[in-house]
Amino acid sequence: MSRPYSLRRRLLWGLFAALILIGTVALFDTWSEAVNTSDTASDRVLAGSVLAIAERVIVTEAGALEVDVPYVALEMLTSSAQDRVFYRVDGPEGFVTGYAELPTDPAAEDLRVFNGQFRGEPIRVAVLGRSASSGDRAIPFTVTVAETTIARTQLAQTLLLRSAARLTLLIAAAAIILWIAVAQALKPLTRLSQAISRRSPEDLSPIDADVPREVSYLVDAINSFMARLADAIEALRHFTGNASHQLRTPLSIVRTQVALARRHEEPELRDAALATADESVAQAERILAQMLVLAHVDRAAIDGLRSGISDLAAIAREEASEHVLEARASGIDLGFEGAKSAAVHGDAVLLRELVRNLIDNVIGYAGRDCEATVHIIAGETVQLVVADTGRGVPHSVASRLGQRFLRGTQTGDGAGLGLAIVEEIATLFGGTLRVSSSPGAGFVATVTFPAVN
Numbered sequence: 001m002s003r004p005y006s007l008r009r010r011l012l013w014g015l016f017a018a019l020i021l022i023g024t025v026a027l028f029d030t031w032s033e034a035v036n037t038s039d040t041a042s043d044r045v046l047a048g049s050v051l052a053i054a055e056r057v058i059v060t061e062a063g064a065l066e067v068d069v070p071y072v073a074l075e076m077l078t079s080s081a082q083d084r085v086f087y088r089v090d091g092p093e094g095f096v097t098g099y100a101e102l103p104t105d106p107a108a109e110d111l112r113v114f115n116g117q118f119r120g121e122p123i124r125v126a127v128l129g130r131s132a133s134s135g136d137r138a139i140p141f142t143v144t145v146a147e148t149t150i151a152r153t154q155l156a157q158t159l160l161l162r163s164a165a166r167l168t169l170l171i172a173a174a175a176i177i178l179w180i181a182v183a184q185a186l187k188p189l190t191r192l193s194q195a196i197s198r199r200s201p202e203d204l205s206p207i208d209a210d211v212p213r214e215v216s217y218l219v220d221a222i223n224s225f226m227a228r229l230a231d232a233i234e235a236l237r238h239f240t241g242n243a244s245h246q247l248r249t250p251l252s253i254v255r256t257q258v259a260l261a262r263r264h265e266e267p268e269l270r271d272a273a274l275a276t277a278d279e280s281v282a283q284a285e286r287i288l289a290q291m292l293v294l295a296h297v298d299r300a301a302i303d304g305l306r307s308g309i310s311d312l313a314a315i316a317r318e319e320a321s322e323h324v325l326e327a328r329a330s331g332i333d334l335g336f337e338g339a340k341s342a343a344v345h346g347d348a349v350l351l352r353e354l355v356r357n358l359i360d361n362v363i364g365y366a367g368r369d370c371e372a373t374v375h376i377i378a379g380e381t382v383q384l385v386v387a388d389t390g391r392g393v394p395h396s397v398a399s400r401l402g403q404r405f406l407r408g409t410q411t412g413d414g415a416g417l418g419l420a421i422v423e424e425i426a427t428l429f430g431g432t433l434r435v436s437s438s439p440g441a442g443f444v445a446t447v448t449f450p451a452v453n
Contacts, residue, residue, distance in 0.1 A: 034159035059134040204230040313342040331368030338376035346429035366390025
């Protein structure tokens with residue numbers, strides 16, 4: 001058996017993991033935004049420096065480019081992070097002034113900003129293409145300004161750390177709220193457990209607890225199980241009570257006849273007592289067998305046995321054939337007629353028991369010198385008709401047949417369970433039992449089932 005796990009712990013760990021995952025994704029996004037924000041702010045200053053230098057580029061009388069670099073343009077780039085600033089100016093003939101090794105873009109026609117490397121350090125580079133007028137012609141030039149990225153990185157890191165601190169506080173607060181919320185959400189389960197544990201074993205009434213909708217399905221399942229359990233226990237009590245009542249008489253007869261057999265010295269009297277005891281044992285066996293069938297039907301009803309399709313005509317034909325010799329020994333001419341096939345919803349074993357009990361009822365109670373017919377009528381419904389021309393029973397008795405332990409006549413050795421079994425099996429599979437009879441006019445039992453569409 002596996003160890004029980006904590007639902008609360010699973011919920012909390014799942015929620016915490018989701019929060020941490022969301023926080024991690026948020027931090028990556030924050031880092032990207034922080035870098036973009038830092039670059040945007042610093043690039044504006046870098047662009048201002050490029051423009052300031054470009055404004056100081058002039059053309060000399062000799063037609064050469066000359067630049068008076070305003071160092072204030074470079075000073076605006078310096079920061080407490082000790083970033084270093086570099087520049088260069090290029091004309092049509094190439095390098096004019098500044099740092100000759102500084103990366104540039106001679107083809108730039110407007111302001112362009114990009115990342116690069118200079119002297120083994122990462123730098124941010126701004127290149128601006130302009131033209132200076134000499135009076136009769138325009139001379140193109142490019143101004144390049146670059147700075148190291150120490151300040152930018154520190155600004156992005158500061159933004160990231162502040163966001164991380166806020167996210168950490170948010171996750172911690174959410175964790176506390178989730179801990180409390182999950183504990184409150186699981187309280188109905190605790191109340192439900194207490195309500196069940198306080199019940200006595202005999203109390204199988206439905207649980208009426210105020211629970212959330214998600215837990216109501218569990219309560220419904222428990223109530224359904226308890227209802228089935230109550231039905232099963234009631235069926236067991238009914239079975240044991242009936243068994244105790246019905247078996248007491250034949251078993252008492254057995255004990256009495258065995259005691260008589262022990263006292264009789266004459267073989268004839270002793271054999272007669274043993275024969276009576278044997279008949280009582282056989283009767284007890286029949287009663288027990290029928291009661292077990294009823295218990296099987298009750299169990300099938302509790303378990304909801306409804307599936308399966310069976311050929312009732314084939315079952316009835318086989319049972320009639322198997323009982324022909326037994327019926328003939330009782331002076332009854334038994335036959336079968338009707339449809340060759342009739343499909344109904346139902347379990348074949350129980351349907352066979354239904355047909356067998358109807359035929360046994362004829363053999364046990366119809367009397368000698370009569371005819372009996374097992375008839376199948378297939379149409380919109382399927383009818384199983386078992387009719388005989390025997391002694392019959394009064395109409396007042398026939399209307400009550402189907403109750404357990406009610407016998408239509410005092411003759412025969414039955415226990416009054418045959419028709420009760422028939423009716424309960426028929427009801428289980430959506431059918432009905434109807435009987436009609438009168439003294440001397442025979443007996444007719446009709447079981448009607450819905451046909452299979």
